[in-house]
Amino acid sequence: xxxxxxxxxxxxxxxxxxxxxxxxxxxxxxxxxxxxxxxxxxxxxxxxxxxxxxxxxxxxxxxxxxxxxxxxxxxxxxxxxxxxxxxxxxxxxxxxxxxxxxxxxxxxxxxxxxxxxxxxxxxxxxxxxxxxxxxxxxxxxxxxxxxxxxxxxxxxxxxxxxxxxxxxxxxx
Numbered sequence: 001x002x003x004x005x006x007x008x009x010x011x012x013x014x015x016x017x018x019x020x021x022x023x024x025x026x027x028x029x030x031x032x033x034x035x036x037x038x039x040x041x042x043x044x045x046x047x048x049x050x051x052x053x054x055x056x057x058x059x060x061x062x063x064x065x066x067x068x069x070x071x072x073x074x075x076x077x078x079x080x081x082x083x084x085x086x087x088x089x090x091x092x093x094x095x096x097x098x099x100x101x102x103x104x105x106x107x108x109x110x111x112x113x114x115x116x117x118x119x120x121x122x123x124x125x126x127x128x129x130x131x132x133x134x135x136x137x138x139x140x141x142x143x144x145x146x147x148x149x150x151x152x153x154x155x156x157x158x159x160x161x162x163x164x165x166x167x168x169x170x171x172x
Contacts, residue, residue: 009159031103057093082119
């Protein structure tokens with residue numbers, strides 16, 4: 001039986017995230033859509049993660065983004081689920097629904113379908129929000145990953161999200 005069920009790079013980065021946040025005295029939460037819990041799974045793969053990882057929200061449908069994370073229907077209707085506005089609202093919602101110090105949100109198009117000319121497969125949006133009360137502490141950015149299959153897009157997105165959970169992470 002293998003020690004870890006997830007790819008080694010994902011587990012190694014999750015371990016760095018857990019150790020760095022433990023040292024910084026921070027707890028984390030994640031709001032996932034296209035990664036479907038992969039970031040949460042990576043974090044919980046690390047023994048002792050419960051003192052750092054507080055909550056994971058998997059809000060795949062727009063209805064659950066609105067209901068669980070309080071993403072406005074106006075934001076979803078105007079900008080779409082794969083947008084900086086939605087990722088920003090998801091990150092804020094994860095902070096508001098938890099006691100975490102920092103939250104990261106991930107929403108995107110993993111494929112193989114669902115892409116458009118404006119948002120092709122591999123388009124993933126990230127947001128990081130910190131509990132400081134300051135809107136400047138929210139960072140959001142759109143990435144265009146190589147379309148190397150659904151699993152490949154999801155893995156790239158999970159790795160990027162974990163990087164954003166490092167205490168010294170800069171803008172995505």
